[in-house]
Structure formats: C-alpha cells, structure tokens
Amino acid sequence: MSNGMFRRKSLQKVMADSESGHNLKRVLGPWALTALGIGAIIGTGIFVLVGKAARDVTGPALMLSFVFAGLACIFSALCYAEFASMAPVAGSAYTYAYLTLGELMAWIIGWDLVLEYAVASCTVAHGWSKYFQDILKQFEFHIPTALTNAPFDIAKGGEIVSTGSILDLPAVAISLIITFILVRGIRESAFINGIMVVIKLAVVFFVIIAGIPHIVTSNWTDNFAPFGYGGLSFFGTLVWGDINPATNAPSGVLAGAALIFFAYLGFDAVSTSAEEAKNPKRDMPFAIIGSLLICTVLYIAVAAVLTGMVNYKDIPKEAPVANVFAQVGMPWARLLVSIGALTGITSVLLVMMCGQPRIFLAMARDGLLPEKFFASVHPVYQTPWLATMLTGLIVALGGSLLPLDVLAELTNIGTLFAFVVVCAAVLILRFKDPNAPRSFKAPLGLFCPIGGIVLCLVLMFSLGWENWVRLFIWLGIGLAIYFVYGFHHSKLRIEDNNLAKKL
Numbered sequence: 001m002s003n004g005m006f007r008r009k010s011l012q013k014v015m016a017d018s019e020s021g022h023n024l025k026r027v028l029g030p031w032a033l034t035a036l037g038i039g040a041i042i043g044t045g046i047f048v049l050v051g052k053a054a055r056d057v058t059g060p061a062l063m064l065s066f067v068f069a070g071l072a073c074i075f076s077a078l079c080y081a082e083f084a085s086m087a088p089v090a091g092s093a094y095t096y097a098y099l100t101l102g103e104l105m106a107w108i109i110g111w112d113l114v115l116e117y118a119v120a121s122c123t124v125a126h127g128w129s130k131y132f133q134d135i136l137k138q139f140e141f142h143i144p145t146a147l148t149n150a151p152f153d154i155a156k157g158g159e160i161v162s163t164g165s166i167l168d169l170p171a172v173a174i175s176l177i178i179t180f181i182l183v184r185g186i187r188e189s190a191f192i193n194g195i196m197v198v199i200k201l202a203v204v205f206f207v208i209i210a211g212i213p214h215i216v217t218s219n220w221t222d223n224f225a226p227f228g229y230g231g232l233s234f235f236g237t238l239v240w241g242d243i244n245p246a247t248n249a250p251s252g253v254l255a256g257a258a259l260i261f262f263a264y265l266g267f268d269a270v271s272t273s274a275e276e277a278k279n280p281k282r283d284m285p286f287a288i289i290g291s292l293l294i295c296t297v298l299y300i301a302v303a304a305v306l307t308g309m310v311n312y313k314d315i316p317k318e319a320p321v322a323n324v325f326a327q328v329g330m331p332w333a334r335l336l337v338s339i340g341a342l343t344g345i346t347s348v349l350l351v352m353m354c355g356q357p358r359i360f361l362a363m364a365r366d367g368l369l370p371e372k373f374f375a376s377v378h379p380v381y382q383t384p385w386l387a388t389m390l391t392g393l394i395v396a397l398g399g400s401l402l403p404l405d406v407l408a409e410l411t412n413i414g415t416l417f418a419f420v421v422v423c424a425a426v427l428i429l430r431f432k433d434p435n436a437p438r439s440f441k442a443p444l445g446l447f448c449p450i451g452g453i454v455l456c457l458v459l460m461f462s463l464g465w466e467n468w469v470r471l472f473i474w475l476g477i478g479l480a481i482y483f484v485y486g487f488h489h490s491k492l493r494i495e496d497n498n499l500a501k502k503l
Contacts, residue, residue, distance in 0.1 A: 006102035007492050009366075011436065014087050014095060025186060025382045028276050030283040032190045036273060036351050037291025039193045040266025042200055043348030046302055047341040048127035049260055051320030056247050058256035060307035061225035063300050065256035066263070070296040072459060073264045075452030076419040077292045078442035079426040081285035084271045085440040088280030092271040092355070093418045093425075094362055100425040100432065103368075103493070107486055109421045110363045111478030115414025115471075117272075117356035118394050120265055121175070123411055124349045125399030126150070129170035131342045134322060138335055143169065153403045171399035178350050179392025182357075185381045186276050189354060196347035201298075203340025206333075207321060208301045214328045215308035226312070231255025234461050249464060258462035261412050263299060266348065267292040268418070272355040281439035353395060357387035367494070368486035413467040414474075416460045423452035 028036075054062045083096045094113060098106035133148060147169035152160050182189050230241020231252030244251040270287050274280045306315060309324055316323045321341060325333040357374075361384045364374035378385040426442065427449040442448040487493070 005104040005487065007496060008100065008102050009098045009492060011087060011099060014099065026276055026278050027187045028190055028273060028283075029278055030286050032194065033270055033273065033277060033283055033287035034290050035194045035197045036190065036354075037267050037270045037287050038201070038295060039197045039347035040269045040351035040355075041264060041291060041295040041348075042197075042204065042298065043124060043127075043266075043345045046204075046263055046299055047321050047345060048130065049262055050303065050306060051315045051317045053256050053260045054303070054307055054312045054315050054320075055317065056244060057227060057231070057249075057251045057259055058253055059223060059226040059312040060220045060304075061227075061229065061253050062256055062260070062303045062307060062312075064225075064229070064253045065260055066296070066299045066303055068253065068455075069257040069261045069264055069459065070292075070299070072257075072261075072419070072452065072455035073267065073292055073296075074289075075448055075455060076423055077267050077288050078448050079423045079452055080268050080271050081288045081440050082426055082438060082442045083422065084274050084284035084288065085281045086436065086438055088274040088277060088284060092268060092274075092359060092362075093422045094359055096425045097421055098366070100428045101421070103366075103490060104482070105421070106366075107363075107368055107482045108475060108478065109418055110359060110368070111475065111481070112414050112417050112421075113359045114356065115411060115474060116265065116418055117269070117352050117359065118391060119398065119414065120262070120411040121349055121352040121356065121391070121395040122398030122402060123262070124345055124352060125171040125175050125395055126168060126402075128174050128342065128345045128349060129168050129399070131322070131338055131345060132170045132174075135335065135338045135342065138338070150401050150403050168400040172396045174346065174349065175353075175392055175396035175399055178346070178353050179389060179395075181350065182354055182388050182392075183378065183381060183383055183385045185383055186273070186354070189350060193347050193350050196343045196350075200340050200344030200347065203337060203344065204298050204302060206340070207325075207337060208298075208305055210330070210333060211305035211309050211325070214330075215305065217308065219308050219311055220304075223312075225253065227251035227255075229253045231258070232458065232462050233464070237465070239461075250462065254458065254462050258412060258459045261416065261459055264292070264295070265411065265415050266351060267295075268415075268422075269351050269355040272358040275358070285440040349395075353388070353391055356391045357384040360384065360387040360391075363486075365491075367489040367491035368482070370485075413460055413463050413471050416456045417471065419456045420453050420460070423449040423456070427453075 058065050087095055087099065092113065094106055094110035097109045133143060136143065145164055146166045149163045149165040149168055151163060151165055151167065153163050181192060227244060228241050229252055231250045231254040232240040233250050238250055241250055241252040241255065267288050271284065274284055277283050306321065306324055310327055314327065322334045322337040325337055360369060360374040363369045364371045374387045376386045427446065430446065
C-alpha cells in the first residue's frame with residue numbers, strides 16, 4: 001500500500017491529463033488574471049477583519065502585521081509562480097504536491113485546500129451579509145432578526161451562545177447568485193470580476209485620500225503597539241508576547257499577522273485558473289506576483305489611515321471602514337465605502353468560489369474523487385458545473401450557519417499549511433529535478449522557499465490551539481475518505497498495477 005500512496009505523477013503526465021477529456025477554455029490574458037488576484041485579495045480582510053485585529057490584537061501596529069504577513073506571502077507567491085509556469089493546469093498546490101511529494105500528500109493538501117477556498121468563501125459570504133445589512137440600515141430597511149446572522153456565536157470565554165437568528169439569509173442569496181455566474185462561464189465571470197475590481201480599487205483610493213485629512217498623529221504615537229510586538233505561540237502556548245485579558249487570546253504584531261493573513265488569501269487562487277490562461281508560462285507569474293504587491297501596498301496604507309483617523313479602541317468590529325468614516329463626521333462617505341466594500345467582497349467571493357471546483361476537478365481527474373460528478377465539464381459553458389453547484393451549496397450553508405471568527409481562523413491555518421507545502425515542494429523539486437524547464441524561477445536560490453516555510457510556520461504557530469485541533473480533525477476526516485475511496489480508485493495506482501501485471 002505504501003508504494004501506491006507515495007507514487008508521484010510526472011510533469012508530462014500532468015500536462016497530458018489536462019489536455020484530454022475534461023478540457024477547460026483558455027481565454028484569460030495577463031490583466032484578467034491579475035484582476036482575478038486583486039479581486040480575491042482585496043475584500044473581507046481589509047473591509048471586515050481589520051476592525052477586530054486593530055481593536056483586540058495589535059492597535060496601530062496593525063501596519064507592521066500587514067508587512068510581516070505580506071513578506072511571508074511574497075516568498076510563497078514566488079514559489080507558486082515557479083510551479084504555475086511549469087505546470088499550468090487546474091489544481092494549484094494539489095497538483096504541485098502530486099509532482100513532488102506523492103499521492104498521499106497531494107490528497108492531504110487537496111483536502112486542505114477545501115479549507116482555503118470553500119471555508120474562506122463561507123467567511124466572505126458572512127462578511128458580505130454584514131455590509132449588505134449596513135447599507136439597508138442606512139435606508140432604514142431592516143431584515144427580520146431571525147434571518148440576519150448565524151444561529152450561534154463564540155463568546156470571549158469560548159462559550160457557545162445563541163444569536164437569536166435561524167440563518168443568515170443574505171449570505172445564502174449571494175452564494176447562490178455567484179454560483180449561477182460561475183456556472184455560465186469563466187470569461188463572463190472574469191469580465192464581471194474586472195468591473196468589480198475597478199470599483200473597489202476606486203473606493204480603496206478614496207478611503208486613503210479622504211481619510212488622510214482626518215488623521216490625528218497622536219493615535220499612532222501615543223500608543224503605537226499597545227499589545228506589544230509579539231504574539232508568537234507554539235501550538236497555542238504563548239512563547240513571546242502577551243495575552244489580551246479581554247479576549248483571552250495572544251496579542252501583538254505577530255498574532256495580528258496570523259489573524260489578518262486572511263486578507264492576503266487570493267493570490268494563490270490565480271493558480272487554479274492556470275488551465276484557462278492563454279499564455280500561462282508568462283502570464284501566471286506576472287499575475288500572482290503583481291496582484292500581491294499591489295494589494296500589500298494598499299493594505300498598509302489603509303491600515304495606517306484607519307488607525308490614524310480614530311483611536312484603535314473605537315474601530316468597530318462590524319463594517320469597520322464604513323463606520324470609521326461615520327465617526328469622523330462623514331456619514332455620506334459611509335454609504336460610498338459600504339457600496340465599494342460590498343462590491344469588493346463580492347469579487348473575493350467570486351474568485352474563491354471559482355477556485356474550489358477546479359481543485360475538485362483536478363482531484364477527480366486522478367480518480368481520488370468520483371470523476372463523473374466532480375470532473376464533469378458543461379458541454380456549452382465549459383465549466384466544472386456540478387462541482388461549482390456543490391461548492392455553492394456548501395458556501396450557502398456554511399456562510400449562513402457558522403460564526404465569522406471560527407470561519408476566519410480555520411481558513412488561515414488551512415491556507416498557511418498549503419503555502420508551507422508549496423514552498424517545500426519547490427525546494428524538493430530543485431534537488432530532484434534541477435534541469436526541469438522553468439520559464440520562471442523564484443529568485444534568491446533556496447532562500448526563497450526556505451524563507452516561505454519558516455515565516456508561514458511562525459504564523460501557523462501564532463494561531464490558537466483550537467485552530468490546530470480543528471485542522472487535525474479536518475485532515476483526519478480527509479484521510480478517512482482517501483483510504484475508503486481515493487486510494488482504491490487512484491488512476492495512477494491502477495495504471496501502475498496493470499503495468500506490473502503485464503511485466
């Protein structure tokens with residue numbers, strides 16, 4: 001059994017599999033791919049999670065948290081870009097792991113990517129609902145309480161409390177609308193995403209420019225890092241930094257970087273669309289690195305403006321960007337920012353929900369998931385339509401029934417784990433196949449993948465022990481599915497067994 005579990009796919013076979021059977025349409029150019037990256041990155045992280053991070057974890061030092069998280073992502077992005085140019089197919093980190101680490105590790109990372117894309121989409125749908133409701137309130141329209149939130153939340157002490165709601169109806173609605181758009185085609189989805197990216201970038205620039213005159217520098221200088229610069233923990237045990245007594249959780253710049261890491265989720269989603277790129281060997285590195293650099297600069301600027309406009313303690317948890325402008329006497333800007341934020345979050349949801357079905361497609365091509373369902377490509381729209389519809393159903397249920405904090409933290413640890421594996425895979429391939437054709441090669445030699453591994457592990461260790469427990473439980477469920485179904489239906493294993501019988 002062990003030989004079957006650790007068999008690796010060759011690069012030639014990966015490319016051959018992508019060109020036969022369940023084909024996707026190559027229609028995306030470099031700017032469309034970059035827009036997908038920006039569409040996925042700028043959204044919930046800056047428009048929703050920034051409030052919780054600044055108020056409870058970092059204070060104005062949130063700027064440094066964005067710098068640290070961005071640095072970890074840049075190393076990982078360079079590794080993603082190298083792989084995406086070598087193997088421009090659907091599957092992202094799953095495919096890269098199959099090339100270098102073998103089938104079992106590929107399954108583990110593929111299952112982990114469900115956390116990154118499907119669960120992240122649930123988080124985004126939840127955040128979308130809050131901004132949508134905030135806009136409705138500005139027009140004095142209120143959705144019934146029973147349909148405005150998840151039915152439960154996690155209190156400060158870890159206690160599960162009722163919210164008085166049955167489900168989050170707006171989260172269900174937006175999930176189903178996005179599903180319909182994605183089923184119709186990648187070209188249409190990319191066009192709609194491009195429009196939304198223009199709108200939300202305009203709003204981000206408005207936040208920066210309009211917020212600068214309202215900055216009070218004492219909000220930075222009087223208490224720049226009220227929670228310190230640490231927050232590093234090891235499997236939930238604090239190693240460096242302090243515990244915030246109000247939340248009973250690690251606080252400081254590193255803890256903040258681990259929390260707002262969700263804001264950077266998305267540049268790797270570009271790699272899931274590699275099979276739909278016109279010239280992936282050139283355009284994928286351009287889009288992955290370009291979108292990440294643009295968003296990092298904008299994130300730091302927005303964090304600086306918000307923490308300068310009001311005291312970090314006064315940044316609200318719900319719809320923080322819009323409500324900060326209301327606090328400084330610009331209620332008219334609140335509506336503008338809310339609309340821009342809603343647009344931005346919608347584009348994030350679209351790209352995240354676009355990525356998940358393509359992970360399912362790659363796994364199904366290899367026989368690890370039922371091929372007839374997950375690898376089914378619509379004959380007209382040429383999209384993985386059944387997998388897309390299943391993703392939409394998962395997001396609608398998760399986004400409407402689970403609380404924001406649980407979703408965001410679970411997504412963070414899953415994403416960081418994926419980044420560690422991709423960096424490790426690049427490192428391994430540098431030794432195993434140093435002469436493989438690479439149209440793009442991550443610079444700085446081995447320092448780049450090693451740096452990505454180290455920084456991502458630091459952020460993983462800075463997450464609470466509950467996140468590790470959830471990750472291990474999730475991976476345990478995934479391993480059970482693999483041994484019950486995936487191992488026995490693996491096409492690579494079956495082909496190797498048939499070849500051995502002939503010999």
